[in-house]
Structure formats: C-alpha cells, structure tokens
Amino acid sequence: MRPRRGRIMLRKFSTAKGIIMAGQEHKNTVGRTEEDEAPDAAVPPSAAASAQESASTEGLDDLLDEIDGVLESNAEEFVRGFVQKGGQ
Amino acid sequence: MTAVRVMGSETEFGIHAPSDPGSNATWLSSQVVHAYAQLTGERAAGGSETRWDYTDEDPLADARGWTIPRHSAHPSQLTDRPQEQQDPAPELTAAQVALEGAALDLDDGSGGSALMMNMVLGNGARLYVDHAHPEYSSPEVTNPLDAVRWDAAGDAVALATVRQIARNPSMPGVNLYKNNTDNKSVSYGSHENYLMPRQVPFGRIVSGLTPFFVTRQLICGAGRVGLGQDGSGHGYQLSARADFFEAEVGLETTIRRPIINTRDEPHAIADKYRRLHVIIGDANLSQVSNYLKFGTTALVLDMIEHGTVPELSLHDPVAALQTVSHDLSMKVLLRVDDGRRMSALDIQELYLQAAQKHCQRSGAGDEESGDGHSAQVLRRWEEVLRQLADDPAGAAGQVEWVAKLSLLQQYRDRDSLAWNHPRLGLIDLQWSDVRPEKGLYYRLLSRGRMERMVADEAIARAVVQPPEDTRAYFRGQCIQRYGSSIAGASWDSVIFELPGDRRLQRVPTREPQRGTRALTQGLFDRHRDAAGFLAELLDFHP
Numbered sequence: 001m002r003p004r005r006g007r008i009m010l011r012k013f014s015t016a017k018g019i020i021m022a023g024q025e026h027k028n029t030v031g032r033t034e035e036d037e038a039p040d041a042a043v044p045p046s047a048a049a050s051a052q053e054s055a056s057t058e059g060l061d062d063l064l065d066e067i068d069g070v071l072e073s074n075a076e077e078f079v080r081g082f083v084q085k086g087g088q
Numbered sequence: 089m090t091a092v093r094v095m096g097s098e099t100e101f102g103i104h105a106p107s108d109p110g111s112n113a114t115w116l117s118s119q120v121v122h123a124y125a126q127l128t129g130e131r132a133a134g135g136s137e138t139r140w141d142y143t144d145e146d147p148l149a150d151a152r153g154w155t156i157p158r159h160s161a162h163p164s165q166l167t168d169r170p171q172e173q174q175d176p177a178p179e180l181t182a183a184q185v186a187l188e189g190a191a192l193d194l195d196d197g198s199g200g201s202a203l204m205m206n207m208v209l210g211n212g213a214r215l216y217v218d219h220a221h222p223e224y225s226s227p228e229v230t231n232p233l234d235a236v237r238w239d240a241a242g243d244a245v246a247l248a249t250v251r252q253i254a255r256n257p258s259m260p261g262v263n264l265y266k267n268n269t270d271n272k273s274v275s276y277g278s279h280e281n282y283l284m285p286r287q288v289p290f291g292r293i294v295s296g297l298t299p300f301f302v303t304r305q306l307i308c309g310a311g312r313v314g315l316g317q318d319g320s321g322h323g324y325q326l327s328a329r330a331d332f333f334e335a336e337v338g339l340e341t342t343i344r345r346p347i348i349n350t351r352d353e354p355h356a357i358a359d360k361y362r363r364l365h366v367i368i369g370d371a372n373l374s375q376v377s378n379y380l381k382f383g384t385t386a387l388v389l390d391m392i393e394h395g396t397v398p399e400l401s402l403h404d405p406v407a408a409l410q411t412v413s414h415d416l417s418m419k420v421l422l423r424v425d426d427g428r429r430m431s432a433l434d435i436q437e438l439y440l441q442a443a444q445k446h447c448q449r450s451g452a453g454d455e456e457s458g459d460g461h462s463a464q465v466l467r468r469w470e471e472v473l474r475q476l477a478d479d480p481a482g483a484a485g486q487v488e489w490v491a492k493l494s495l496l497q498q499y500r501d502r503d504s505l506a507w508n509h510p511r512l513g514l515i516d517l518q519w520s521d522v523r524p525e526k527g528l529y530y531r532l533l534s535r536g537r538m539e540r541m542v543a544d545e546a547i548a549r550a551v552v553q554p555p556e557d558t559r560a561y562f563r564g565q566c567i568q569r570y571g572s573s574i575a576g577a578s579w580d581s582v583i584f585e586l587p588g589d590r591r592l593q594r595v596p597t598r599e600p601q602r603g604t605r606a607l608t609q610g611l612f613d614r615h616r617d618a619a620g621f622l623a624e625l626l627d628f629h630p
Contacts, residue, residue, distance in 0.1 A: 067495070083272060085114070086274060
C-alpha cells in the first residue's frame with residue numbers, strides 16, 4: 001500500500017547539484033559514447049527516393065487488391081459503430 | 089535562428105472494440121494502460137502504477153495573464169484533479185471505473201490492480217487515460233526529427249497494447265486509431281508543446297502564429313472524408329481538425345476550441361519559460377508531414393522571438409481555417425486585413441522565405457556549419473510547397489492529406505464511389521489503424537509509397553530509451569533503474585519512496601535541458617540502488 005498523500009511529508013530538494021536544475025555548476029559531465037545512434041536514425045534521402053521510384057512502377061490495381069483484402073468487412077456497419085466519447 | 093528547441097507531442101488515440109461496441113471507453117482505455125504495464129513491468133512498488141504528480145499542474149492559468157476560477161471552468165478542464173473531472177457524457181468517474189474493473193476481475197495475477205489510469209514509461213513518456221481515450225505524451229526532445237521518432241514510438245506502444253489485449257481471452261479485441269474524429273461530431277487531439285522564453289509577449293505569439301496555423305495544414309493536414317463536425321457534408325478536406333475550431337484564442341481544449349490555446353502550465357521554471365500548448369494539429373502518420381509540423385512551427389516561433397516573423401493579419405481566421413481545409417484546389421484567396429488577397433500557398437511561401445532569410449542571417453540554416461536541423465527543415469518545406477504548387481499529386485509520398493486523397497481517388501475511379509460511400513469512410517478510418525497489417529498508411533509505407541525519415545529500428549529503440557539531451561533522460565532512467573522505489577513522477581518531478589523511509593523525496597526537474605545523459609549518466613552508473621543514488625544527487629546523508 002502506498003502512503004496516502006495527507007500523511008506524508010513531501011521534501012523538496014532544489015539543490016540537486018545543478019545537474020537537474022539550472023543555476024549551479026555541474027561536475028558529472030560525461031562524454032558521448034559509441035552508443036550514440038545518429039547514423040542509423042535517418043534513412044538517406046537517396047534511398048527514400050529510389051523506394052518511391054520503384055513503388056511508382058508497381059501497378060495500382062495490385063495496391064487496391066491488397067487493400068481490398070485488409071479492409072474490414074461490412075464498411076457501413078463498421079464505420080457506424082466507431083463512436084468516440086469526448087476528447088481534447 | 090533555428091528549428092532546435094525543446095518540444096514534445098501528445099496523441100489521444102481513438103479506441104474501439106468492434107465485438108463489444110457498448111463497452112465503456114474510459115474502462116477500455118484503462119485496459120490499454122494496464123496491458124502496457126503487464127508487458128513492460130514498469131510499475132512502482134506495491135503493485136500500483138507510477139502515479140502522476142499533479143502538484144505543479146495548473147490547467148486554469150491563462151497565458152494572457154489571469155487564472156479562471158474553478159467554479160466557472162468546464163469540468164473537463166480540471167485535469168489537475170482527475171477525481172473532479174466528471175465528463176458530461178455517461179463516462180465513469182475513476183471510482184466507478186475502479187468498481188467496474190474489480191467486478192470484471194481482469195487481474196492477471198501479477199499483483200497489480202486491473203485498473204490503470206497512468207504510467208510513466210522508461211523512455212520518459214507518459215501513457216494514461218485522458219477523458220475517454222488512451223493518450224501517449226512523448227518525452228521532451230530537442231529537434232523535429234526526434235519529435236517524429238518519439239511520437240512514432242508512441243504508435244508502437246499503442247500497437248503493443250493492442251497485441252497484448254488480443255492475447256487476453258477475457259478481453260474484447262481493441263483497435264486503436266491515430267486519428268482525430270469519429271466523424272459523428274466528436275474530436276480528440278494530437279497536441280504539440282514547445283518551450284519558449286517567458287519574456288516573449290503572448291500577443292506577439294498570437295499574431296505571428298495565427299496565419300501560419302491557418303495555412304500549415306497544406307503540409308501537415310492528415311485529410312478527412314466528410315465535411316462539418318459530424319462529417320455529414322459530402323467531400324474531402326485537408327485537415328481532420330479544422331471543422332472543430334470555433335475561436336481564435338482561448339483556454340479551452342474540449343469545447344469552443346481555439347486556434348491558439350492559452351493554457352499556461354509551463355511544467356518548468358515559470359519565471360523563465362512558457363510551454364506553448366498547440367492543439368490545432370492533426371495526428372500524423374506520415375513522417376514527413378509530422379516532421380514539417382514540428383520543424384516549421386519551431387522556426388516560426390524562433391522568428392516570433394527574434395521579431396522577424398511576417399506581419400499579416402487574416403480576416404476571420406476561424407472561417408479562413410475551414411476555407412483552406414475545404415479547398416482541395418489550394419487556389420482560394422483569403423482576405424488579409426491590409427486589403428491583400430493571398431492563397432494559403434502564398435502565405436506559406438511568405439513564411440518560408442522569411443524563415444530562409446532568418447536562418448541565413450544567423451548561419452543556423454547552413455547545411456555544413458548550421459545546427460544540423462534547420463537546413464533540412466527549410467529544404468523540405470520548400471520542396472513540399474513547390475510540389476504542391478506545381479503538381480500536388482506528386483506530394484503523395486510526403487504530405488499525408490495528399491497520400492490519403494490519392495488512395496481514395498483510386499477507389500473512386502475504380503468503383504465509381506460518391507464521397508458519402510461507406511467504403512471511403514472506412515478507408516479514412518482504417519488509414520490510421522495502428523496495426524501494420526490493417527492500417528492503410530502502413531500498407532503504403534511497406535510498399536515504399538510513403539517516405540520514411542526514421543528507420544524502424546530507431547523507433548523501436550525510442551520505445552524503450554529516452555532522448556538523451558533533455559530531462560526525459562533523467563526521468564526515463566529513474567523508471568528503468570529504480571522503478572520499484574518511485575512513487576510518482578511528472579514532467580517536472582520524480583518522487584522517490586525508499587524502503588523504510590516514510591517521507592517521500594521529490595526531486596524537481598524544472599529545467600528541461602538538464603538531467604541529460606551528459607550530466608547524469610555517471611551518477612546513474614555509480615548507483616545500483618535508489619538510496620545511494622539519491623544520497624549523492626541530493627547530498628543527503630541520513
């Protein structure tokens with residue numbers, strides 16, 4: 001069981017050595033390591049462009065056939081059943 | 089001078105159990121959170137979820153300089169005290185949901201409650217029940233490419249919960265949709281957040297952003313079948329959200345939605361920062377649209393801060409927003425208050441050119457020596473605008489509303505379907521299904537018809553690892569390493585509960601650019617247990 005809020009004393013620490021809060025010098029600087037992952041985070045534009053090109057040579061009918069196969073059956077009922085409550 | 093700034097996204101998912109259409113949406117949403125807790129084990133001691141620390145939430149503070157009294161607020165605005173939040177619809181209060189959850193006894197036997205309303209994830213994100221939707225709020229990142237990456241991580245989290253629920257024989261199957269409306273008058277948001285210096289006058293933010301927000305749907309609209317809030321008008325429009333906006337500026341997010349939202353909850357040092365809460369955006373699956381949404385908005389904010397943003401004032405921005413959304417030709421001219429008439433493309437072009445000049449002056453936009461992000465945002469923004477002006481259909485690999493329209497048009501051509509045909513409504517809905525085998529966006533992505541900016545492997549890592557260059561690193565690492573000793577967390581705090589210590593220890597994290605890997609990894613690595621970690625962090629010697 002967790003303590004109820006009324007019972008606990010909340011201790012605030014604003015002196016967290018400056019590594020969490022601003023305004024103080026920090027000492028725990030650690031350099032970036034080889035775990036950094038920038039190179040594979042993005043696909044080079046040329047690769048994306050060639051993917052586009054090969055895609056455009058595929059037949060449209062082929063695409064629509066595939067999508068026919070994954071669409072929910074009974075479109076009217078499915079769309080009507082999708083009812084949401086309020087949101088932001 | 090730059091597209092680099094602290095930012096983040098929020099996605100409210102549409103939720104649907106086709107085999108059990110009457111099930112309560114809030115309860116279903118809690119099952120989504122619960123499913124993720126089962127999968128990850130990311131929960132605090134005592135078998136409960138990581139609590140959200142509401143101490144610093146202030147949803148009634150208005151950026152224009154006042155706070156509205158609680159008694160005059162709409163109940164849905166009381167987000168700092170969820171127990172007071174009784175939605176007008178027949179949704180359940182947290183207590184009622186708890187009863188319902190207990191009665192159905194869906195406990196998996198792992199010691200956890202079947203009812204989960206909130207989790208803080210090891211990647212620094214928050215997954216929780218917001219109103220009647222599961223919501224993923226991304227960790228804070230510092231650039232638009234990371235915004236796309238950790239937003240897409242949220243879609244992967246949503247997918248994981250759908251799979252987990254599907255494995256549970258006592259639960260109906262649950263579908264999640266990254267969209268913004270049920271096309272029956274209800275809308276739910278996908279918000280952006282941008283950190284800004286407090287000293288920028290709010291009026292300048294409003295005037296600088298409004299024409300941009302009215303027109304940016306050209307590049308980041310997700311597209312929608314149906315016109316009007318209930319979608320009953322026949323046709324297609326650029327934006328999923330435009331028809332739900334009714335005011336220019338305001339505090340509300342669930343009613344009378346404003347183009348510029350004035351919620352003033354900085355979740356950071358309040359004297360120094362404001363958090364601009366942007367509610368007008370569409371939920372984007374297209375990575376290029378999502379990238380441009382964050383990247384161009386960050387550039388415009390930078391121009392506002394430096395006084396270089398184009399000065400123009402649109403006549404009746406709310407009407408203009410809807411006009412732009414309904415105009416597939418992109419040719420309609422909008423009235424500018426100085427007497428000019430400009431198309432949405434003209435206005436975007438004006439902002440682009442101002443941003444190009446702005447970045448040139450500072451050098452941030454240089455491909456070689458710049459900040460590593462602004463140049464790419466500017467280049468892609470220009471490419472997309474030129475493509476839309478010259479041959480809009482050619483932007484189908486990048487711009488989401490064009491991609492969706494292109495697919496719908498192929499169906500219309502093949503099967504001679506009118507815009508009110510249910511199959512087109514289904515395509516619109518299923519576009520955003522988070523399951524790659526059912527989601528039509530994902531079908532196009534797998535065929536290379538949608539451009540990828542972030543590799544799947546990078547997204548998969550972002551599901552479990554926080555960004556390294558914001559306080560999200562500190563939060564995520566605390567959850568990963570000391571989860572059993574964490575009683576709660578929020579954007580600007582992590583609360584520890586050490587065994588044998590009745591006092592909770594709250595570590596404030598009000599500086600979003602601290603708590604980074606560079607600053608804290610050594611500290612984390614030195615301490616396998618939370619007590620030692622806290623002792624060193626807080627200079628605390630019991």
